[in-house]
Amino acid sequence: MNQQTTLARREPPALREGGLKEPTDRQQAVLDAVLALMVEGGEPTMSAVARRASCSKETLYKWFGDRDGLLAATVQWQASKVRAGNYDRTRLDANALRDSLEAFAANWLRVISSDTSLALNRIAIGNATKAGDHLGGIVLANGRFAIGERLKPLLEAGREAGLLAFDDAEEAFRTFFGLAGRDVQIRLLLGDAARPSETDIRSDAARAARQFLALYGAGKPSTR
Amino acid sequence: MNQQTTLARREPPALREGGLKEPTDRQQAVLDAVLALMVEGGEPTMSAVARRASCSKETLYKWFGDRDGLLAATVQWQASKVRAGNYDRTRLDANALRDSLEAFAANWLRVISSDTSLALNRIAIGNATKAGDHLGGIVLANGRFAIGERLKPLLEAGREAGLLAFDDAEEAFRTFFGLAGRDVQIRLLLGDAARPSETDIRSDAARAARQFLALYGAGKPSTR
DNA sequence: CAATTGCCGTACCGTACGTTACGGTTCGGC
């Protein structure tokens, strides 16, 4: 009960702090420019952003407060574009479970090997030691933790359907995470050229699902 | 006839390019200072290095060429300190195999969660997009790839002893890598506070070895 | 039409940092 009462529908003058506000179309264009610059050349400068987005630096500071605010808004903007792909909640049999696991693994592999994700993770990691940094936390919350929260319901549904056996959903998820991602992300982050093709991603996702079911599948010796 | 003919045995004046030369004691002290600064505050400045190592900037430039040369020499210096821990080549039975796998996993977990490794990886990742950068390649070669080359002989020995079954040693190794590391490294790189304790590392290593044997163990249903 | 608002383009300031230059000191060899 302290918030802006008649903010009109123009636009939020500054989307700092909580990052709760939704950016306007113009602001989204600025954030997309930041993303493009990140993909091209690492940490973008304020001048480069202003040039690329055809806006003045003064406007950047008015909207985002300072450079950190701009970066944080960019990370959240990208995160808001990625959410997708829950599992089909109906009819969970062994095949549907396997398909959903494959879909999760493939989706995750596509995300972590995308240019935007790599650029964002590089910058968040590079700033992780600097004081008062939130980027790493934001990236973790929207990447690793978000997919965990979306996958665990599937795992628990699989357990209730008698298809999976595990004690701790978090532990089971972490194993799935390791089987799916393996060394892909760290290699790409370090500049290794071996970007997986769509074919690689599909077969890796299938292998990850198969191995996960071999470890956590209940009863049936379907795995092999 | 351009080189200094009587260089005496003092010390290599510049260890650039191939990084083949061994640093002198004094140079090692400088590189240790760089490592300490990296752990404390991320990317070190040349002035900070000179101050910490009690040497002049002129000397830094004479020895290492430029800032990139200093960073590359530091990465290689740290890498040269890590090599350790092959497996016991004699008497490979099921228990010895499991023990060796556990030892590899525990060693790897200790490395990737150490302050030095984290600092080095952060810097290599941060510079991965910059032109003419070798740090990422050096880190990969001495981390991920080095452990792979040391573990694969164990896996193949296990296969010849009839204890393991796999087609491609690289594929098997990557699975082991994923089971052991899971999300630990990326979480720590992004600033997540959850550093595993020695107890965590031991139990995680045991779990990774058990799961790997469940997936790749030959014949015997020893796993579980 | 005049005043206000929002924003672009550009110039500017202060600082941090990579790199170079220089005077002074130590030390091994003659």
Place this chain on the structure above:
DNA sequence: GCCGAACCGTAACGTACGGTACGGCAATTG
């Protein structure tokens, strides 16, 4: 005891960049 090489400490230079200020323009408001 002298010479030169290696090295330390520090100052200086050029540049890049975060952040600020200002003039001008277009659209909106009254």
